[in-house]
Amino acid sequence: MKKPPHNSPIFTRYDLNVEDRHHQGARKVSSDLLLQRVADSLVTGDEDETCMAVSQALNAHKPLEIINESLIPGMQEVGRLWDLGNYFLPQVILSSDAMIAGITLCEEEMGHSMERKAKVVTHTAEGDIHDIGMQIVNALLRAGGFDVISLGADVPIEEVVDACRIHRPVMLTGTALMTTTMTAFPRIAMRLKESGLDIPFVCGGGALSEEFVTSFELGIWGSDAAQAASMAEDALSGLDWRQLRAKWNG
């Protein structure tokens, strides 16, 4: 079958145009070789290597040191590369898996689990089984140091409200990919208001629009899972839903 001449005006490979526009590697996070090795293993997202590196480091360092001076800064590097557009999603997920494994080791050593920043409840709308978006959100929130209580997919409204009543999270997230299921969110928001729970409710998922989410109280629209952690940070720092909406939407 005939083929068009090279460089014909049929399409443009913009991915090649912008390639290595911003090429950058991970930065060094520690002068200590053992700690740097832990960080490196995170950056490559190699869970086994992370576990080995952490156990080694535990001979010379306190668990908390390892967490604060290699695992967390290492993960921050990963986040930076992702923000830069150098890293793709799976790299971030793998790093976060590795970090969690590393932290678990440290926690065993400490004999108690480390202090998480705060609780975040996540779920996928009732009647909706499209939960990949939520899974990404979960991973990125965990990577950000939050205690994620994920209710899973197709979660009844009541269950969501109860979970908020019990856990008092700094933030609630919802994912919906169907216009026929997203209608659950305003109802959840209403029930939360009724129960006096003014929790910022970040809603995302293919079906949602900024218009829709900002049309009900508590609602903040999330266009990209990558925003989840920073939004939780904001909530943690005391911004209420109106302030979050003002900052992230519009």
Place this chain on the structure above:
Amino acid sequence: MKKPPHNSPIFTRYDLNVEDRHHQGARKVSSDLLLQRVADSLVTGDEDETCMAVSQALNAHKPLEIINESLIPGMQEVGRLWDLGNYFLPQVILSSDAMIAGITLCEEEMGHSMERKAKVVTHTAEGDIHDIGMQIVNALLRAGGFDVISLGADVPIEEVVDACRIHRPVMLTGTALMTTTMTAFPRIAMRLKESGLDIPFVCGGGALSEEFVTSFELGIWGSDAAQAASMAEDALSGLDWRQLRAKWNG
């Protein structure tokens, strides 16, 4: 340039498929030759011929007779052929022009204008100059024997409300072809309610949907100009906007 073989599965000429499905001519409306000639001239939509036929008939018949026994029944035949799908729009418009000319002659003879069924106010939405739909509606309402007060295109809300206050029509119509102008209709309806004018407000035009029009009080959705006259008849016979909506929408 190559042509495809005849009857190839590229398209189907459905217009030919259904052609002369329902072929019918106009029915006789009067045994009186002069009156029938008037009716015939209407059916062919020949205004000059109608005028001649009417002046002739006036020698033998009372003006009101001519109106009631040839002009009106003749126009009814036209309406019937249009409903059957035998007649196209222009044929109806021309017949209605002819009828109006004929009636004018009779009125001159009577020395006073004939009793119209009732008043109907028509307009095209503020900011909208798409008024052909309205022009069709005007012609068909006149053909139906109604006294049409047409405010024209791009009519300010206040003007519409005032016209209703002054004329107290049995029905108000609005036409809008732009989604950016149709928003005037709910506001008109509201102002009418405020002024205690519960006039059925039939809204049509490419931009409108049944959902939209039935979302505000007084609103009745008109999908086709051909409905206007029958709707006015219903209003005249005492149906209120709710009953009209129930009958024509949903």
Place this chain on the structure above:
Amino acid sequence: MKLTDSMAYSNPQEMMFGFAQKPVTTRRGLVIGGGSVIAEIVPHPRPGSEKTLHTLLREFERANGDALERCVDIGTPNLVLENEHVFQMTDDAHWGREIAALSIRQLDEFAEQYGLKAAYRATIADLRKPDMVNIRDSERTSKVLEAFDACAEYADILSIESIGGKEIFDHCIIRNDITGMLFAQGVLGSRDMAWLWPQIVEIADKHGSIAGGDTDCSQANTAMFMAGGFTGKALSHSLAALSRAMAVGNSLVAYECGASGPGKDCAYENPIIKAITGLPMSMEGKSCACAHSSLCGNVMAAVCDLWSNEAVEYHRMFGGSTSAVFSEILSYDVASMNTAIQLGYQREYQACMVASDRYRSLQGFILSPDNAWAIGKAVVDNNQSYYARTLAAALTCGELMLADPQLYFTSYEKESLAGYMTELEKLPQEEEDFIDLCLHKYAQVKGFLPQAYGL
């Protein structure tokens, strides 16, 4: 002014999509009609967004941005972005200017960041409704010209859908009165364009913008739209086809006044205009179903240089906003045409587009390149007057339809067409006589103001 007396193309076979005899290059270096077809996307603001300049700017920022982003995401090399003014943008030139400026900023960002080559077309709204104002001398008239001046600063291309003759046309179209339509389209419309377009061209030149072109949308498209599909009962398709042919006499004037193309998408007479002028033309067909249905969805692509969706209201769909979705559909439409050119299969591809619709409908038939060219030929061979060439276009159009045995008519269409032809054949030779006849016949039409046409 001397009317065009020759064809740019010596025969229809020379005409091909993506190629115009006189390509146009925008100030951003986008070449139109220079060997490839380019998508022209037209987003339309949602109701309510026109309430304030701020909300309308936001709306266009979104709609334009979504279109540009989608083009980058799927690899569309070039794009023309058109904003058809809503009332407010022309009524207040400041609005038009701000939105043009915004759009240009967006275009330049994408050019800078990705290398996407694009152009911006501003289509001013013709607010001069003839039965409401004196189209040559009214506040609305000056507003239209101010809007042109304001947008020309930024826009790569300027257009309008002028509505001269519309008051007569509307009166006649619903009365099956082809004489009046000929008067409205051929005489009044042409005279209005001859008055309006030199001013537009001057404004464009002053700002280094391109005077694109005009369309007889207000008349021929009303006819096409009312004739509708195979179940339509509002108008005969033959009248709509004749109205299309008569549109040429009208739209051609813009180019005779110095418009250089790309012509306006909704001008379905553009295949004829291109045959005459050799200028690049924007056209629309199947992928403008979002704006209105047509019976010539494929054939319209046969000789297009830009390929448009006419207008789509900004809304979410599962696949993104309508602006993104239709950019993608248009992009792939033109990609296959450009591939055909690259592979040397453009003739075969064109034949498929034409044969798809040639006998589907009268509109499709007369807009097939060969017939379009023949109508154009009649226009230039009868250049004694606007009237003469418009009448010739209509007569030739009718003869072409009657001559092809593969083109079937319902009995109603056959009768109608016969009727129109006899009516046309009975019309006077000279323009003056025709004008006198019409001035008398239509004196009573609401809002008709002969002076507004210099009559």
Place this chain on the structure above:
Amino acid sequence: MKLTDSMAYSNPQEMMFGFAQKPVTTRRGLVIGGGSVIAEIVPHPRPGSEKTLHTLLREFERANGDALERCVDIGTPNLVLENEHVFQMTDDAHWGREIAALSIRQLDEFAEQYGLKAAYRATIADLRKPDMVNIRDSERTSKVLEAFDACAEYADILSIESIGGKEIFDHCIIRNDITGMLFAQGVLGSRDMAWLWPQIVEIADKHGSIAGGDTDCSQANTAMFMAGGFTGKALSHSLAALSRAMAVGNSLVAYECGASGPGKDCAYENPIIKAITGLPMSMEGKSCACAHSSLCGNVMAAVCDLWSNEAVEYHRMFGGSTSAVFSEILSYDVASMNTAIQLGYQREYQACMVASDRYRSLQGFILSPDNAWAIGKAVVDNNQSYYARTLAAALTCGELMLADPQLYFTSYEKESLAGYMTELEKLPQEEEDFIDLCLHKYAQVKGFLPQAYGL
């Protein structure tokens, strides 16, 4: 069950849109794959309309009616109308039945009144989310089967987008884990279809309906969708391409169990399936941009038998409802393909569709007929096991991409692809060994239930 060991087409040049080796005829006499391409329109109900059966019926009545009306208005000879079940229609079989019955009534009315030939496809929603229920034995499982039985009474064609393996796939896709994706698509998905499809075929036969086919939408389309366009950063395009190739091992099972086609529109693996089976396939590309974007909008038409919009939510546009608008767009798309066939230009036309996207993206490249055929060949040549053929599909797909110098990669894509290939090459020979490996590796994945796959 013995796995397919031969190709229906002895070479890719034999494959052409509109022609399937084994055409299918519906109970209404519509022939699919018999020499012309037919549009498949898929309207989707608006949010809120699912509240009651009454409102949902009204919604589909409108959406279906608009599509049929538009086809008559523009002269579309044939149509396939698909309703993709929303949750409620499958959850309560009565709803599914009522809507199927209504749709059939509408089809028959139009056939009677105008002679429009159409068919109705009911696509049942697969509610058996593996990490929530035992997909072989749960209330949802029986509901799915009941829905099939209820709709088979009326529907001309039955389909489903089954989701076996999805729990593992979702876990692995976001972890760049191709081994797990191979397990999910090749082993789990295939075993689920082998369990599910004989039951569907039996139901279809009982009612004289057609068991259309399945799709790996739940997996390969998730990958394609996440890889996105040229600015996407969620997933590598090479992984999405490999996932597409692996989808064949999965979707093919439905046909091995007796499904006869037309395959499901969203199965972008269908060109490969058609090469293997010779059955008619529904495909989607540029005109399903309303449902999602893609980098293979034209090439997907190269060997399609039905041409679909995947799904469009019912809404008003200027040109009518989305259902009418997309029926018109699809109608003209297929009209030009059918014209090409009639003129004998189908090869040239096909070449344009293919060359438009062949080097635009990896997905477009591997779905070009020649590559699709080659991947199919690898599948049938390695029919020892589901695992073996799926692995072969992936490896061949990777080799094809690496072998063509005109196909460019970003460095990230190059690295990624190299990585996947080495990982695949290291995998065990035998299916049992692979299964053991995976049962161990993914034992901890939330909701993974080996017994649900007979493991």
